[in-house]
Amino acid sequence: MSQTVLVVDDDPHIRQLLVFALEKAGLATREAEDGEAALTAVAEAAPDLVVLDINMPKLNGLDVCRRLRAQGELPILFLSSRDDELDRVLGIEMGGDDYVVKPFSPREVVARVQAILRRARGAAAPAAANAVLSHGRLSLDPESWTARWNGQEAPLTVTEFTILKTLMGAPSRVFTRDAIIDRLHGPGFAITDRTIDSHVRNLRGKFAPLGGHDVIETRPGVGYRLGACLGQAA
Template identity: 35%
Template sequence: MHREDRMKGQTILVVDDDADIRQLVSIYIRNEGYEVVAVPDALQALQALEHATVDLVILDVMMPGMDGIQACMKIREAYQMPIIFLSAKSEDMDKIHGLMSGADDYVTKPFNPLELTARVKSQLRRYHMYQQPEEPSSVLEIGHLRVDEDTRQVQIHGRDVRLTPKEFDILALLARNKGQVFSVEKIYEMVWKEPFYKSDNTVMVHITNIREKTEENPKKPIYIKTVWGVGYKI
């Protein structure tokens, strides 16, 4: 397979509050055939991940507001793609802290852009090597909805759907028990694994979010049905 074929569709998210660094990294990454999404802070990075399929994240550590360490841990709650830190901190403990937060590599500033692109390629090769599809041992299919409990991936009409960990757990619980009605209290206790408080609307909010992401018309859902006065079912 040609290099252009391998890279087609691969997107790199560049997160750095320094506009010059964002531009420099973006130029070198694009020259290697990748698509680039560049944003100046962690909050915009998290938003970008919800709206685009990202194959690798280049993440600055020192940013105002939410720093790179916090952003990395937040990303790791829902995503498995490689994360490469950029940082002016070069001490061993800084690198260890960064890697322990969930990053796959750590590049110190000032950096050689060619070395960074080489590390991007290396991380992507390694990631896709271990992501080679295997025969799934637990795939739930309801109509056009596909829930893979092993990889925690969801697809609707073949399109990947990004769910938060709790949203996935709720969907998987209902899909695993197709036709069974679960009360709000039961869903909360099984997913959050803690006592349910009567005034808590957390489950309802998560169900609404799942419908927004999986249904063509969330107001008339065909997957997660409301059983009035009882709970929810698929």
């Protein structure tokens, strides 16, 4: 069965362009013309992913994301109508999995949508890769896409989970931001270092209330690696 993408944008031309490209790639689509309509559409039948414009009437994309994140971890790809780094970083920090800046190539949007959906499915991962990973008080279950600290679940987005799984796969290795981007999207995707920094900041913010103050360690000038995961204050 085809996975469903909800396309949310107040510009009907953009919606039509994206719907055509996504359906050509074999995905089912639905549309919403503003933030309120998007929330109604998700409540009626949750899609597998939302392509969400940031600048919209009634409710902007950031507000929609905030409400969706209060309900669960539905994957979100943001569309930004201008090359505004603040918008993009805010979107990522609120729980968006990725973003595309307008004007965009429909092929790029489709590629990023497919990358997020692949990570969410985990369908191509071999059985051995789905074994539960443990390090200190942290555990990841790739089969159920759940992360726990001392048995308490931390609700992670698809992208956050994938970053943490990457670090746990080689706990002694320091990953550059470029290496993390390659694991997320494959070589050649243009994403700023600050986007990865925002995802890491989100991860730390989700584990800190559970006592996980040392989940990810920063190596200045190099990148990130898995922390001791013993609950020690940073």
